[in-house]
Amino acid sequence: MVPGGLKLPDPSSEEAQPLTGIRVIDLSGDLGVYCGKLLADVGADVIKVEVPGGDPMRRIGPFVSGAEPLENSLYWRHYNTNKRSITLNIETSQGTSILRRLASTADVVLESFAPGYLATKGLGYGDLEIVNPGLVYASLTPFGQTGPYRDYKASDLVGFAMGGYMYVTGWPDTPPNKLWGLQAYQTTSNRAFIGILIALYHRQSTEQGQYVDVSMQEAVATTTEHVNTAYNYTGENAVRCGFRHGGQFIATWRCKDGYVSITTNTAKAWDDLRAWMDREGMAGDLMDEQYNDRFILRGDSGAHIEKLIEAWTLTHTKAEITEWGQANHHPWGPVSTADELLGFEQHWERGFYSTPAGAEGLVYSGAPFKMSENGWRINKLAPQIGQHNNQIFCDELGLSGSELQALIAEGVV
Numbered sequence: 001m002v003p004g005g006l007k008l009p010d011p012s013s014e015e016a017q018p019l020t021g022i023r024v025i026d027l028s029g030d031l032g033v034y035c036g037k038l039l040a041d042v043g044a045d046v047i048k049v050e051v052p053g054g055d056p057m058r059r060i061g062p063f064v065s066g067a068e069p070l071e072n073s074l075y076w077r078h079y080n081t082n083k084r085s086i087t088l089n090i091e092t093s094q095g096t097s098i099l100r101r102l103a104s105t106a107d108v109v110l111e112s113f114a115p116g117y118l119a120t121k122g123l124g125y126g127d128l129e130i131v132n133p134g135l136v137y138a139s140l141t142p143f144g145q146t147g148p149y150r151d152y153k154a155s156d157l158v159g160f161a162m163g164g165y166m167y168v169t170g171w172p173d174t175p176p177n178k179l180w181g182l183q184a185y186q187t188t189s190n191r192a193f194i195g196i197l198i199a200l201y202h203r204q205s206t207e208q209g210q211y212v213d214v215s216m217q218e219a220v221a222t223t224t225e226h227v228n229t230a231y232n233y234t235g236e237n238a239v240r241c242g243f244r245h246g247g248q249f250i251a252t253w254r255c256k257d258g259y260v261s262i263t264t265n266t267a268k269a270w271d272d273l274r275a276w277m278d279r280e281g282m283a284g285d286l287m288d289e290q291y292n293d294r295f296i297l298r299g300d301s302g303a304h305i306e307k308l309i310e311a312w313t314l315t316h317t318k319a320e321i322t323e324w325g326q327a328n329h330h331p332w333g334p335v336s337t338a339d340e341l342l343g344f345e346q347h348w349e350r351g352f353y354s355t356p357a358g359a360e361g362l363v364y365s366g367a368p369f370k371m372s373e374n375g376w377r378i379n380k381l382a383p384q385i386g387q388h389n390n391q392i393f394c395d396e397l398g399l400s401g402s403e404l405q406a407l408i409a410e411g412v413v
Helices: 033-041 074-079 093-103 125-131 156-162 183-206 216-234 267-279 302-313 318-327 338-342 345-349 389-396 401-409
Strands: 023-027 045-050 084-087 108-111 136-141 210-215 248-255 258-263
Touching: 023 033, 023 093, 033 045, 033 074, 033 108, 033 183, 084 389, 093 125, 108 183, 125 136, 136 183, 156 183, 156 216, 183 210, 183 216, 210 216, 248 302, 258 302, 258 318, 267 302, 389 401
Parallel strands: 023 045, 023 108, 045 084, 108 136, 136 210
Antiparallel strands: 248 258
16 A cells, blocks of 8 residues: 555556555666666556656657657657656755655655765655655665765766676677676666565565665676686686687577577587587587587687687578577577567567557567566556646645646746
8 A cells, every 4th residue: 555545556456467556756867767667567656756857868869750859769768668757856945845745655765866865855765764664765876875985976887897797798808898788777777676576575564664775786796696606716707708608618609690609508419519510511520539528618629619610600590500409409599689589479479579559669578577467567658758747746745736837937847
């Protein structure tokens, strides 16, 4: 139940989703916007608080041609499905007062301001839990709320680097590489989503809210646990392996029409691959006894083996290699491009993609999981700037129309 007693959809109704009845105040920026989407897409009532004039994310391309400015960002449209939007200037005393009232009706506050900033406005966890003891308050920052790096700034690039993932990405003889996109931000949002769900579950039995402190650096570091564990045991830093995975023959190769990943995680897989190459007269000396060990790439013969393998893969398509490997129970698969993913029949068969009403033909990616009951669903598209100001400020918080107009005139809304 929403702490303020507001009426939200009945969680027992047929249209209910796992988080139906949970209200979230989303004050986050790039670091937490995906967390807000995850919550909204499984039913939470996520209220996105934008600055008057619109969130800066609305100015990030690519843009939909023909759509109104500030409503045409694909970035905004993707990350804000199922949310409601209000505009509010929390730099003003009236704005902070209204947000405090709104937070008193919420189950979750999600924010990514610098540590301590909201507390200076009387909007920190310590301020809000007094009037809303059941509140789950999640703060996403580069390095967390404590420690010597607490006030350091960081981008997605820095988070990826300082979290340790960049050092092990790329080739041994080149500088560390960054994965495409905002992977550090995505990872942080995922970890925050998990933390919020755990806190809400804890509240079910204790009726107590709590503070969830999420560090981007720590979120990224948890994705490299195998690297950290190996260092703790051996004292040696992991080496960038390019297209390989460690010393095993787990690698990605060029082929006729792109790239294909081949895993020889068993002796049979390695032997089958060599035998296939040999049948086509392209195995060279790989059938010799010295190459029986599937971990041979750890030795001095790695470059020689790679040359033979790539010469062979270039004579096949990725579909040929994938289908033969899968038919023989080996985990081989193509490197998919964006257009290939969109046309992937597996995704459409499972309902991963959707084209919601009013989406102007845009295809939306779906859930990273499937549930047997009502789970992930895009009920509505990303909101327009302040689309729900009247609904939330007047209908739900009780402001009059004239009061709202006065706030708009004063730049508060």
